[in-house]
Amino acid sequence: MNSTGLLLSILPNVVFTLLLLAGIGLFAFNLRKIIRNIRLGRDLNRSDNPGERWKIMTLVALGQTKMMVRPIAGILHIFVYVGFVVINIEVLEIIIDGVFGTHRVFAPFLGSFYKVLIATFEVFAALVLIGVFAFYVRRNIIKIKRFVQKDLDGFPRFDANMILFVEVLLMSAFLTMNAADQVLSSRGADHYISYGNYPVSGLLTGLFSGWSDGALIVYERFMWWFHIIGILAFLNYLPYSKHFHILMAFPNVWYSNLNPKGQFKNMDAVTREVKLMLDPSAPVPEADGPVKFGARDVQDLSWKNLMDAYTCTECGRCSSECPANMTGKLLSPRSIMMKTRDRLEEVGKNIDANKGTFVDDGKSLLHNYISAEELWACTTCNACVQACPVNIDPLDIIVNLRQQLVMEESAPPASLATMFGNIENNGAPWQFSPADRLNWKDE
Amino acid sequence: MELKVKTYAEYMAQGEVPEILFWVGCAGSFDDRAKKVTKAVAKILQAAQVKFAVLGTEESCTGDPAKRAGNEFLFQMQAMQNIMVLNGYEVKKIVTACPHCFNTLKNEYPQLGGNYEVVHHSQLIESLLKEGRLTVSGGSFKGKKITFHDPCYLGRANDVYEAPREVLAKLDAELVEMKRCRTKGLCCGAGGAQMFKEAEPGNKEVNIERSEEALATSANIIAVGCPFCSTMMTDGVKHAEKEAEVSVLDIAEMIAHAADL
Ligand code: SF4
Ligand code: SF4
Numbered sequence: 001m002n003s004t005g006l007l008l009s010i011l012p013n014v015v016f017t018l019l020l021l022a023g024i025g026l027f028a029f030n031l032r033k034i035i036r037n038i039r040l041g042r043d044l045n046r047s048d049n050p051g052e053r054w055k056i057m058t059l060v061a062l063g064q065t066k067m068m069v070r071p072i073a074g075i076l077h078i079f080v081y082v083g084f085v086v087i088n089i090e091v092l093e094i095i096i097d098g099v100f101g102t103h104r105v106f107a108p109f110l111g112s113f114y115k116v117l118i119a120t121f122e123v124f125a126a127l128v129l130i131g132v133f134a135f136y137v138r139r140n141i142i143k144i145k146r147f148v149q150k151d152l153d154g155f156p157r158f159d160a161n162m163i164l165f166v167e168v169l170l171m172s173a174f175l176t177m178n179a180a181d182q183v184l185s186s187r188g189a190d191h192y193i194s195y196g197n198y199p200v201s202g203l204l205t206g207l208f209s210g211w212s213d214g215a216l217i218v219y220e221r222f223m224w225w226f227h228i229i230g231i232l233a234f235l236n237y238l239p240y241s242k243h244f245h246i247l248m249a250f251p252n253v254w255y256s257n258l259n260p261k262g263q264f265k266n267m268d269a270v271t272r273e274v275k276l277m278l279d280p281s282a283p284v285p286e287a288d289g290p291v292k293f294g295a296r297d298v299q300d301l302s303w304k305n306l307m308d309a310y311t312c313t314e315c316g317r318c319s320s321e322c323p324a325n326m327t328g329k330l331l332s333p334r335s336i337m338m339k340t341r342d343r344l345e346e347v348g349k350n351i352d353a354n355k356g357t358f359v360d361d362g363k364s365l366l367h368n369y370i371s372a373e374e375l376w377a378c379t380t381c382n383a384c385v386q387a388c389p390v391n392i393d394p395l396d397i398i399v400n401l402r403q404q405l406v407m408e409e410s411a412p413p414a415s416l417a418t419m420f421g422n423i424e425n426n427g428a429p430w431q432f433s434p435a436d437r438l439n440w441k442d443e
Numbered sequence: 444m445e446l447k448v449k450t451y452a453e454y455m456a457q458g459e460v461p462e463i464l465f466w467v468g469c470a471g472s473f474d475d476r477a478k479k480v481t482k483a484v485a486k487i488l489q490a491a492q493v494k495f496a497v498l499g500t501e502e503s504c505t506g507d508p509a510k511r512a513g514n515e516f517l518f519q520m521q522a523m524q525n526i527m528v529l530n531g532y533e534v535k536k537i538v539t540a541c542p543h544c545f546n547t548l549k550n551e552y553p554q555l556g557g558n559y560e561v562v563h564h565s566q567l568i569e570s571l572l573k574e575g576r577l578t579v580s581g582g583s584f585k586g587k588k589i590t591f592h593d594p595c596y597l598g599r600a601n602d603v604y605e606a607p608r609e610v611l612a613k614l615d616a617e618l619v620e621m622k623r624c625r626t627k628g629l630c631c632g633a634g635g636a637q638m639f640k641e642a643e644p645g646n647k648e649v650n651i652e653r654s655e656e657a658l659a660t661s662a663n664i665i666a667v668g669c670p671f672c673s674t675m676m677t678d679g680v681k682h683a684e685k686e687a688e689v690s691v692l693d694i695a696e697m698i699a700h701a702a703d704l
Contacts, residue, residue, distance in 0.1 A: 069627075262600025263550035267515045271555065274519040294513060323630040323653075328646030377643040380511045380635030381595040386626050402513030416512050419639040423517055427503035428469040429639055437467070438499040440478040441448040441485070 009101075016098035016228070023232030030239040034310060037348040041303030046255040053254050056391075061253040066389040070317070073138075076131040080167070083128035084246070087174070090121050094228050103191050122178065122200040125171045132167045139164075146316030151335035156242065156314055163243050170230050177223035179204040180216045189213055248311035249390045255304055256391040261382045264399060267293065294403025297364040298344045301400060308392040309341035318384035318394060324377040331377035333384035333394035339369040340397060366401050375402050376413055444704050448485055450499040451532045461496035463488075463567075464529070464559075466539035466548065469504050470670035476677070477540075477670035483699035484540050484564050490704050491576040495538070501528050507543040510551070512636035519555065522547075526557035540564040540695060542596035542669045543634075549601070563597055564695055565607040565668050572613055581615030582701040589616045590662035591694075592653070592676060593628035594669035607668050610694050614701055619660045629653050633671035654679025658689065665691045 059065045064081065068074035096105045107114045139147040139160060152160070178201035184192035186205075208216060238244045269291040275282050295301045318333040319325045325332050343365045351358050363369075375398055384394045406412045412420070419429045427434045454461050465488065471481040488495045506521030529537075537559050539545050549561035571577040589611055597603045604625045611618055623629045632642070632649025642648060654676055657665045665680070667673045670693075677691045 260546075260550050260601050262546040262596050264510060266519065266551060266554050270515045270519050274516065274523055277520070278523055293515065321627065321629075323632060323649040324643070324645070327642075327649050327652055329643045331643070373643055376640070377645075378635050379595070379630045379632060379637050379649065381630035382599040383595075383627075383630065386599050399511070399513065403515055404513075406513035407516065412512060412514070413640050415640040416636060419512070419636065420509060420514055420517055423504045423506070423509055423521065427521075428473060429504060429508050430469065430473055432469075432473045434500055434503070437472045437502060438448075438450070438497065440467075440472060440481050441446060443478065 013099055013101045019229065019232065020095065020098065023235060027235050027239075030236070033348060033352070034239060036351075037344050038303050038306045038310065040299050040344070040347065041301050041306040042299075044302040044304050046257075046304055049258060052258055053256070056256050056258075057250060057254045060256075060389070060391060061249045064389070066387075066391075069387075076134050079124075079127040079131035080135075081246075083124035083131070083171075086124045087121055087128075089117070090174070091228070091231060094224070098228060104193075107193070118178070119199050122175065122198055125174050126200045128167060129171050132164050132171075136161070136164050146320045146334075149316065149319065149332070151319070151332050151338065152314065152316075156338065159241050159243075160314070163241065166230065166234055166237075170227060170234070173223045173227045173230065175201045176204060176207070177201075177220055177227065180208050180211075180220040180223070183208045183211070184213065184216050184220065187213060189217070242312065242314040245311050245313040245390060248307070249313075252307055252311040253391050255307065257304075257393060257396075261385055267403075269293070292404075293407035294405070295397070295400035296366050296404045296408070298340060298347055299358070300404070301340070301365075301397060305340065305393070305397050305400070306344055308394075308397075309337050309344055311390050312337040312341065312392055313390065314338060315389065317387040317389060318392070321383040321387040323379055323381060323383065329374075329377040330371065331374040333398075336370060336374070336394045336397055337392060340365060343369045366404055370401060372405055372411070375405065378402075444486055444490070446482065446485055447489065449496055450501070451496040451534075452499070452501070454496050455532065459494075460533075462494040463496075463536045463538055464532075464534045465495045465497050466505075466537050466541075466544055467497055467502060468539060468541040468544045468670070471540055472502070474670060474674070476673060480540055480670065480673070480693040480695050483693065483695040483704070484538075486699050486704040487568060487571070487577065487695060487702070488538075490702060491571045493571070493576070498528065505544045505547040507547045508636045508639060510547070511634070512639075518551075522552055522555050522557070526552060526555055529557055529559065534559055536560045536562070538562050538564055538567045540668075540670070540693065542594040542600070543671070546596040546600050563603060563606065563668065565597070565610055566603065568695065568698055569606045569609050572610065577698075577702065579613050579698055579701040581613075582703070584614040584616045584664070584697060584701055587614075587616045587664060588619055588660070588662040589614070589664045589666050590619050590621055590657055590660045591624075591666045591668075592621070592631065592657060592672055593625060594667070594672050595628070595630050595634050597668055598628055599626060607666070607694050610698060611666055614697060616664075619662055621656050621660055623656065629656065631669075631672040631675035633675050638671050638674075648679075648682075650675035650679040651682055654683060658683055658685055663689060664697070665689060666694055666697065667691060668694055 064074065064078060067077050093104065093106050097103060110117065138144050178198050181192060182198060182201065183205050238247065292300055298306060314334060316334050322331065322333055347358060350361055378398045380395060382395060422429050422431050426432055451461065451464065465484065467481050470477040503525055504521050505525065506518035509521065510518035537548055539548065542563060545561055545563045548559065591607055591611060593604065608618065629652065630649060631653050657676065665676050667676055673691055673693060680686050680689050680691060
């Protein structure tokens with residue numbers, strides 16, 4: 001072989017390697033930005049009790065226990081989830097083949113187990129197709145309420161269907177590639193060795209029986225490239241999509257709130273001031289930096305609130321259990337999470353555009369994204385927190401924004417201002433005299 | 444049964460230490476409907492010979508509605524003042540018939556220096572029945588259909604689902620569940636300070652949605668464990684014009700009634 005021939009023969013491997021590096025590099029670049037955005041949030045310690053955290057992550061993220069509360073969606077999701085994970089083992093082989101110019105590099109090492117592996121991949125690819133088909137029908141034909149609600153209008157709805165579409169393309173590429181491979185190997189073509197029967201693609205070989213060897217090789221190669229380029233493109237689509245949850249679910253569940261759901265954080269800054277008010281001579285530690293009560297913008301939320309926003313799958317289980325949402329109020333806990341992410345992305349872009357510092361854009365999460373009407377509709381019932389399959393806490397964001405409305409803007413609804421006044425003056429939310437507290441015993 | 448209620452101050456004056464503090468709460472002190480529940484709890488404690496005390500005029504709002512509404516200042520002011528009173532008496536154990544007080548005292552006071560063992564009245568009644576300090580038979584509830592409405596701040600907020608059901612099971616009645624129960628229980632609509640304001644614009648009131656669900660079980664009694672749920676469910680039943688057939692009762696009232704107190 002002369003040097004031009006050698007160059008030509010390794011050209012696909014060079015192209016492949018470059019594509020792979022570019023795809024992974026771009027993803028790493030975007031991931032770093034997201035991590036920076038999450039770090040804009042306030043401090044919060046969520047690293048205590050690692051044993052419990054690993055347990056929760058295994059159950060809820062890996063084992064998807066909260067998905068199974070709704071068994072039909074739960075099982076379909078398991079098909080797609082397990083299928084996705086299993087088929088990624090195949091992607092490893094594709095990458096090695098691509099870089100080194102081998103063909104099915106694992107086959108010789110794994111022997112007959114390779115056949116079992118390929119058969120498993122195929123079965124899962126078929127299950128993914130079934131799951132994705134059912135998901136499409138649920139969203140677009142049966143029109144399940146949580147998928148047709150207004151808060152998904154626009155990009156989010158497109159995003160959801162886009163992902164289903166891409167998964168169909170990827171799985172079809174994988175299965176027809178195997179089918180073409182089989183026809184070639186049955187004809188004894190170079191490189192194409194038989195790996196036994198393929199349970200799903202074996203049914204598709206009929207499609208290719210009339211094709212010439214040349215056409216089959218082109219098809220098989222094309223699908224191979226399509227599959228891997230598709231996966232790299234998909235990887236880089238994740239940071240813009242609700243599908244980012246496939247990565248974020250794991251850390252997000254690990255950092256779950258382990259306290260009882262009814263326990264709201266006590267604000268240390270307030271404790272300091274109240275202690276001083278009750279006893280001006282009390283020794284209280286100084287506050288570090290200016291104190292803000294509650295959250296006006298994303299930077300005032302905790303980093304976990306922001307991680308929650310990037311993890312949200314937009315599944316709407318929270319909103320479908322929310323008493324406010326189901327009775328027609330403006331509040332939707334899902335949309336609280338989506339708006340937090342939208343605003344955080346906007347703040348991130350602002351930082352990028354201004355050489356690393358945020359320049360006030362006259363906007364904030366509160367008011368420009370989330371309205372007081374939404375916030376005041378919440379009953380703090382925790383149904384959304386309970387329902388979320390990836391342990392997101394929309395209620396924590398709601399309460400932080402309420403604190404801003406009340407303590408910084410002094411803008412509670414009039415009736416709540418009255419209630420505050422009653423507690424201050426009478427020690428009860430209604431206008432009763434504290435002297436009458438024990439009257440019940442003689443009534 | 445003649446009710447004898449003593450305050451902590453009265454016990455102390457006599458040089459005695461009560462077994463438990465009964466935290467009555469604002470609704471339990473002032474709301475006419477909730478006062479009946481307060482008396483039922485007191486009767487149950489007395490019948491079981493539990494040496495209990497109340498704070499009387501020394502009690503003040505826990506601060507729960509202020510905290511949920513975002514007024515952390517007011518909450519902590521209330522909490523610190525209450526903690527001073529409670530710690531002054533060296534209170535160890537508290538029972539309350541209000542899940543909001545229960546949650547706040549149990550989860551949010553410790554960080555501010557108030558550490559107590561806090562139980563909901565359903566939990567205390569359950570243990571009194573188990574220990575044999577209290578006995579009931581079905582009485583007038585025998586054969587009736589009862590459905591229990593989970594209070595958010597007892598259930599999801601603190602994972603207490605079984606104690607109220609265990610107590611109700613003692614009434615020889617048929618316990619039926621609503622479609623949404625336990626972890627999936629639907630709020631009555633009063634939590635998060637909604638009790639003290641008009642609902643935001645929507646197409647239905649939350650309490651009507653929940654009451655319809657309770658009525659759909661065709662239960663004769665909707666059992667509750669929270670003064671706010673009690674108000675909301677009672678209004679919902681009235682709205683459906685079912686108040687003649689269906690009553691809304693707190694588990695304490697039912698136990699007191701069944702035990703002839
Ligand atoms: S806590 Fe608020 S947002 Fe969440 S389900 Fe309840 S009412 Fe809806
Ligand atoms: S917050 Fe959780 S339950 Fe709600 S849409 Fe997002 S992922 Fe689904």
